Each structure stands twice: as structure tokens, then as C-alpha cells.
Amino acid sequence: MFAQRLAQVAPSATLTVAAEAERLRRAGVNVVDFSAGEPDFPTPEHVKAAGKAAIDANFTRYTASQGTPELREAICARYKRDYGIDITPAEVLMTVGGKQALFNAALALFDPGDEVITHAPYWPTIPEQVKLVGAHPVIVPTDAADGFAVHAEAMIAAITPRTKAIILNSPCNPTGGLVEESTVAAIADAAARRGVWIVVDLCYEQLIYEPVPHNLPKVLFDRHRGRTVLAGSASKSYAMTGWRCGWTIAPKELTTAFNLIQGQSTSNITSITQKAALAAVSGPQDAVTAMLNEYRTRRDNIHAWLTAHPAITCVKPKGAFYLFPNISELLSPDGLRTSADFAQALIEKEHVVVTPGEAFDAPGYLRISYATSMEQLREGATRILRFAESLQPAKASASS
Ligand SMILES: Cc1ncc(COP(=O)(O)O)c(C=O)c1O
Incomplete structure (x- = not known):
């Protein structure tokens, strides 16, 4: 039925x-x-205030489905500030949470029969979205004995001629583990040689407890920028789960494809949320x-x-x-x-x-x-x- x-x-x-x-x-x-x-x-007070002000100013209409230019500029500025990477608003698309960011990537990149590698234990949405679009999740286990570390060799060994992408999640839900920069570098080099996409779920990127080197965006941009998708979210860092705000950072042509999908499905994320997210991303981070x-x-x-x-x-x-x-x-x-x-x-x-x-x-x-x-x-x-x-x-x- x-x-x-x-x-x-x-x-x-x-x-x-x-x-x-x-x-x-x-x-x-x-x-x-x-x-x-x-x-x-x-949600922090100044973020709520920006949302309320948006309603009062009647900022309640459709926006560009990709998101407002000012918010996408603010995302670029944040990634420059936090990671030292240069991106343009044409490479940013605002999504209904990190979930839609990842789902846009699945819809735009994976065909039935494609294999998509990820690491376990995993956030269940990752393999389920892969299955929803008819592709096959390939799961590489990690081990509590070494802190659920993701090992590049194991991920690379899972690549076959059918592999379309590798999805990484760091910090990881549910383990709280980080994928190390050197691991991501090795995976990126192998992916570059094999023409495989890398999608990184950075939903918890601002929730890292100790000051360890963890500049995955820079590592990936230096090595594999043409086939990297970063999926971000305002949900956890800014306590904004109900506002539904995420984004992708991806090559311009792929962002155009995401925008095509979104333009025929959800259109823009809520206009009010975009004003609140602007305050969250560009305002004080205390x-x-x-x-x-x-x-x-x-x-x-x-x-x-x-x-x-x-x-x-x-x-x-x-x-x-x-x-x-x-x-x-x-x-x-x-x-x-x-x-x-x-x-x-x-x-x-x-x-x-x-x-x-x-x-x-x-x-x-x-x-x-x-x-x-x-x-x-x-x-x-x-x-x-x-x-x-x-x-x-x-x-x-x-x-x-
Ligand atoms: C690993 C991971 N990625 C992405 C998300 C998506 O969150 P949201 O759609 O609220 O941005 C979650 C939410 O639980 C998550 O745990």
C-alpha cells in the first residue's frame, strides 16, 4: 500500500x-x-529577542529558499572566525535543522545501489537516511577499548568501487568521541584518490570539552574541498532545537542542487528563525x-x-x-x-x-x-x- x-x-x-x-x-x-x-x-535571551523583533517587524514572509543573504554571510564569517576557512554565501544553504542538511546531501548525492560508509556506534538517522534514498549503509565498527576511536585504515578498507560517500560525525552522538584531525586527513586523501564524497555531521562542533586540535573543516578544505559537505546546526550549541535551524556548506554546484531539492519541498526555513539564528551566530558567544x-x-x-x-x-x-x-x-x-x-x-x-x-x-x-x-x-x-x-x-x- x-x-x-x-x-x-x-x-x-x-x-x-x-x-x-x-x-x-x-x-x-x-x-x-x-x-x-x-x-x-x-534559548539565549538575545536570540529570543531577535526572533520576537522579527515578528514585530513583520519579517514573516517567504525568504530565498537558500536562506537570507545576511544569515549566509554570517555563517561564512563564523567559519572564518572559528576555522580560518574562506567560504562564500553561494556555498551555504540554510536547512530545517542538521537533519535536513544531511537529508539534502543524501538526496542530492546517493543513488540506489550506492554504498555509503559510516562509523558505529552511530546516530541512527545517518544510516536510515541512506536507506531512505535506496543506498546501502556500510558500517565500520569502533571499539570502546580505544575510546571508540575512528581508524582511517578501517574506513578506507571499506571503500569499494560502489562507494559514493563517507559520513563522519564528530563529536559523535552517542559516544562523545572525536574523529582526530590526522584520521580525517588520511580519509580525505583516500577519498580524493577514489572520487568519494565526505559528509561531516558537525552538529556538536561547539560542544568539545578540552581544547584539543579539532579543525576538521580546515583539514578537509585543504585536501578535498571539491567533494566535502559540512552539515551544521544551531540546535545544540545555541539551545535552539525547536527553532529548526541547520545549514550545509558545500561546493557551489552542489549547493545549487540542494536548493533545487529544497525549493521543491520545504522552501526556506522559517523567516523568524533566520533572524534568531543571525543573532546566535554573530552575537556574543558567552x-x-x-x-x-x-x-x-x-x-x-x-x-x-x-x-x-x-x-x-x-x-x-x-x-x-x-x-x-x-x-x-x-x-x-x-x-x-x-x-x-x-x-x-x-x-x-x-x-x-x-x-x-x-x-x-x-x-x-x-x-x-x-x-x-x-x-x-x-x-x-x-x-x-x-x-x-x-x-x-x-x-x-x-x-x-
Ligand atoms: C549527531 C546528530 N546530528 C544531527 C542532529 C540533528 O539535529 P537538528 O536537526 O536538530 O539540527 C542530531 C540531533 O540529535 C544529532 O544528534
């Missing part, structure tokens, strides 16, 4: 878990919700720094609290706002067999909502969003530890 392409695509597991949390909350249950993939902070500092403190606390349990191990995230602990030692054939079972039982017994690793192609793990208050983190950690204790009293007390 429906189009065949739907048979390939899985629903968003992260949204399903969030809906379960909402259902419990409405039923009056005291839920601790660690599923949210969005900041708990309000709010971004303040949120980052708060996320860092939360990360350190929740990481310490959970890893105090002998059966929970966890790589400390370098960016984004998710903890990705391994709880496989708490699973057993005659108890909770999978991390999905674990997450379900955790909701039922302790009313703590987390996303099971299965959603990210990483069974045995849980994703915990720490974009929530310290009180909630403390309470949730207490409940998770109590739950873990109830599963493995002998082991936990033997080693404590």
Missing part, C-alpha cells in the same frame, strides 16, 4: 523512548528522563561557553557516579552531551539478556528513561543524556546504581 522505500527504514528509537518518558510523566509518575537529545537550557562549562561539570559527576559501580565501565566523552556506559556485565542469560531488556526494566522498576545501545548498533550499552539538571542526574544515578545492585548483589559487594 505504501511506497517500498518505507520497508527499509526503522522508526527513530530515540524518539520512541522520549515518547515513553512523556507517557509516564502524563500518568503522574516521577520520571527521570535521560533520553532527551536536546539542551535543557532556554551563553555557548556557559552551557559548555555546565555540561562539563555534569559529565564529570555522572561519569564518576556511575563508574563507581564495578560492573559499569564508561569512556569519558570528549564532546556532545551523552554518556555511553557499557552495562554488559550486568546482563545474563537467565536475567536481563540485552541492553534493551535492561532499559525496559529500568523504566518499569525505577522510572529512569535511557536509550538502549541497540538503537545505535551497540548492544550492551546505554545512552544517557546529561543535558538535564544536576539534581536529576544525581537522582537518576542513585536509581540506576540501586537497580544495578539489585541485579548483581553478590558481584557488586564482593568487589566493593
